[in-house]
Amino acid sequence: MHRPPHRPSLPVVARTATATLLLTTGLAQAATLEVTAWKGNEAEPAALPELIERFEAAHPDITIDFSYISRSDTDIVLPPRLQGGDAPDVMMADMPLVDIWSQAGLLAPLDKGDWYQRLDPAVRTAVSDGDEVYIMPLEVIGMGNFVNMGLLREAGIDQAPRTVEQLKAACTALSQAGVKPMIFAGGFSAPLFTIANGLEPDPGAAPELGTEQRTFEDDEAFDAALSLIPELAEAGCFDPEVQAGVDPWSTGLAEFKAGNFAMMPQGAWNIRDFSSVDGLDFVFAPIPSANDTGVALDLFGVGWVISSQSENADAARAFVDFFTEPDNLQALLEAESAYSPFTDGASGMAALAAPYDEARAAGASIQFPFGVLHWPKPLESEIFDSLTGYLLDLDQSPAEVLSRWDEIIEDQY
Amino acid sequence: MGKYRIFLFTVPALLVLGTFFLYPIALSLRLSFTDFTGVGIPNDVGWKNYERIFTRSRYLDALGVTLLFTLIVVTVQTAIGLFFAALLHRLPAVRNLCRAALFLPAMMSFVIVGYVWQFIYSPFEGGLNSLFAALGLASWQHNWIGDPDTALFALAFAHVWMFVGYSTAIFLAGYAAIPQELDEAARLEGTSGWQRFRHIEVPLLASSFTINIVLSTIGTLKTFELPFIMTRGGPDGATRTLSLHIIDSLFGDYRFGFASALSMVMLILVVVVALVQNRVLRAREERAR
Numbered sequence: 001m002h003r004p005p006h007r008p009s010l011p012v013v014a015r016t017a018t019a020t021l022l023l024t025t026g027l028a029q030a031a032t033l034e035v036t037a038w039k040g041n042e043a044e045p046a047a048l049p050e051l052i053e054r055f056e057a058a059h060p061d062i063t064i065d066f067s068y069i070s071r072s073d074t075d076i077v078l079p080p081r082l083q084g085g086d087a088p089d090v091m092m093a094d095m096p097l098v099d100i101w102s103q104a105g106l107l108a109p110l111d112k113g114d115w116y117q118r119l120d121p122a123v124r125t126a127v128s129d130g131d132e133v134y135i136m137p138l139e140v141i142g143m144g145n146f147v148n149m150g151l152l153r154e155a156g157i158d159q160a161p162r163t164v165e166q167l168k169a170a171c172t173a174l175s176q177a178g179v180k181p182m183i184f185a186g187g188f189s190a191p192l193f194t195i196a197n198g199l200e201p202d203p204g205a206a207p208e209l210g211t212e213q214r215t216f217e218d219d220e221a222f223d224a225a226l227s228l229i230p231e232l233a234e235a236g237c238f239d240p241e242v243q244a245g246v247d248p249w250s251t252g253l254a255e256f257k258a259g260n261f262a263m264m265p266q267g268a269w270n271i272r273d274f275s276s277v278d279g280l281d282f283v284f285a286p287i288p289s290a291n292d293t294g295v296a297l298d299l300f301g302v303g304w305v306i307s308s309q310s311e312n313a314d315a316a317r318a319f320v321d322f323f324t325e326p327d328n329l330q331a332l333l334e335a336e337s338a339y340s341p342f343t344d345g346a347s348g349m350a351a352l353a354a355p356y357d358e359a360r361a362a363g364a365s366i367q368f369p370f371g372v373l374h375w376p377k378p379l380e381s382e383i384f385d386s387l388t389g390y391l392l393d394l395d396q397s398p399a400e401v402l403s404r405w406d407e408i409i410e411d412q413y
Numbered sequence: 414m415g416k417y418r419i420f421l422f423t424v425p426a427l428l429v430l431g432t433f434f435l436y437p438i439a440l441s442l443r444l445s446f447t448d449f450t451g452v453g454i455p456n457d458v459g460w461k462n463y464e465r466i467f468t469r470s471r472y473l474d475a476l477g478v479t480l481l482f483t484l485i486v487v488t489v490q491t492a493i494g495l496f497f498a499a500l501l502h503r504l505p506a507v508r509n510l511c512r513a514a515l516f517l518p519a520m521m522s523f524v525i526v527g528y529v530w531q532f533i534y535s536p537f538e539g540g541l542n543s544l545f546a547a548l549g550l551a552s553w554q555h556n557w558i559g560d561p562d563t564a565l566f567a568l569a570f571a572h573v574w575m576f577v578g579y580s581t582a583i584f585l586a587g588y589a590a591i592p593q594e595l596d597e598a599a600r601l602e603g604t605s606g607w608q609r610f611r612h613i614e615v616p617l618l619a620s621s622f623t624i625n626i627v628l629s630t631i632g633t634l635k636t637f638e639l640p641f642i643m644t645r646g647g648p649d650g651a652t653r654t655l656s657l658h659i660i661d662s663l664f665g666d667y668r669f670g671f672a673s674a675l676s677m678v679m680l681i682l683v684v685v686v687a688l689v690q691n692r693v694l695r696a697r698e699e700r701a702r
Contacts, residue, residue: 104453245559389649
């Protein structure tokens, strides 16, 4: 028996159409946002897991697909993805990456909303690229002098040194008390000390020194800063030849944690790790300098950028905006022992960083020139190398060392 | 057409060779004349990258460091590998156990080996200095990887420690190919162990020498792992090899064009050294037959 073809009734058609419409609308609103960062793992959580959870609770239509990619792997993994049109929606980046990726048109300009006006002026200048801004800064991290107060007290000193003269006196007293005074590795600690002291008289000179407009070799402040190193060695702060071979990222940190050295110029990102060592009584102080305050060397570290190829641009913007809210950012700052990049933002620094806080409050902070692109990245390794060479042969003239820095600047043009 | 048909069988191999070997080299050559940063569109800069390489002393110094490191590693590794192989050839009871033990470091990660040796060489109560102190040789204590005069040798020692098992294994394979009758005949003639080693074993191990020297030379010329982990090329460039310069230029400095130019220089260096070595060692093999 022939049966006529089944024809759906009108209510069935209407119900199906409504369901389809609801489903497609729902799909259009729901977004999975791919986010990458070199923080957020177990070793350096930066409160990202809990912040992502909080963001997803506030935005139920957005799911975060988070991937940890170390900073060094970021250089390897992300450029091919960006170049191939398959970039994550939101990426953690620093200024050297922003510079290259934005020039290639791979980053989306961010809305200069309220957050942009609230940025610290120095940070705002650093992140602005003409009329555009491509990065929403997350934190400013201090680089200063870790001081083991337990060891200083053994030498009869109860305050972290702030001036070079105080530092020399502390070194002499510590040496006499049988304490090794200072880790001054050529690969990081010595450069921090030199850059802080070289820029202190005129922090505004950094951009010119990073171009061919002005040379390091002819700069009196850097000449004087380098001349301080033999004086510190003379005062017994360190054995320069030994320090030339110290790896600041393994041996140096291990030695300070073990309480074998009294001082070490390094970054505040170590505070969390050092605080976990039982009995390590330390403070985070500014780098000793000619001024009474010392120098708080601030590093504008990281921020969020949005790929220009992102198909979830609205969700990506919502994610970035989430971190501009002080309450949310505060969790990250506390986990990182960092300062807010906003003028109205709080600090996540621990109480033991009070000496560094005081230097900042006194206006003695200087932006680390590599973090704000005043100096080209290749100069950084040359500074590390040349200062190691200087520690090995303090008979070199500062001009000889500084001419190597100028050669790298020349190579950039 | 018929006589050329046989060449069709080489097409798959040529395709693989062209895609995975020749094309990347051609691409690197092309990039070496640009200012490519890893993303975006490269701009032509002519011979500027090469001009920088040959007019800046730091790159020529790195070339010198690379060649010296290779010379030390290849010489010492081959000599020690031969010593262990000769010893184990005469000790069949422990041969397999010792061969495995010697080979073990080569199976470890460079990162682990680098960090272990970094702490052994540490100037602050590092393993080596502590050993000297315990033996009453405190005057021998030294800042091994902090002194430019010893840093390269210290790294070379760690490298040899890691790979001497390879050399030993290759020489042992060579020993296995030496006819036992020759050894027995020599013994009947009353030769000493040194005479047998010098006049029978060494000449007959010629092909093992060739393989060992060529492979370790190529591997060492390209090395960057231990200098990268243990010294980052320091102190002041004393252990900065050409490969480390390439890595630093690529990741950190974002100068892919310049790194490509350095890679081309290194490629030419490796090819020339390998060809010369191969020719000399093959001629030696012929003479030994």
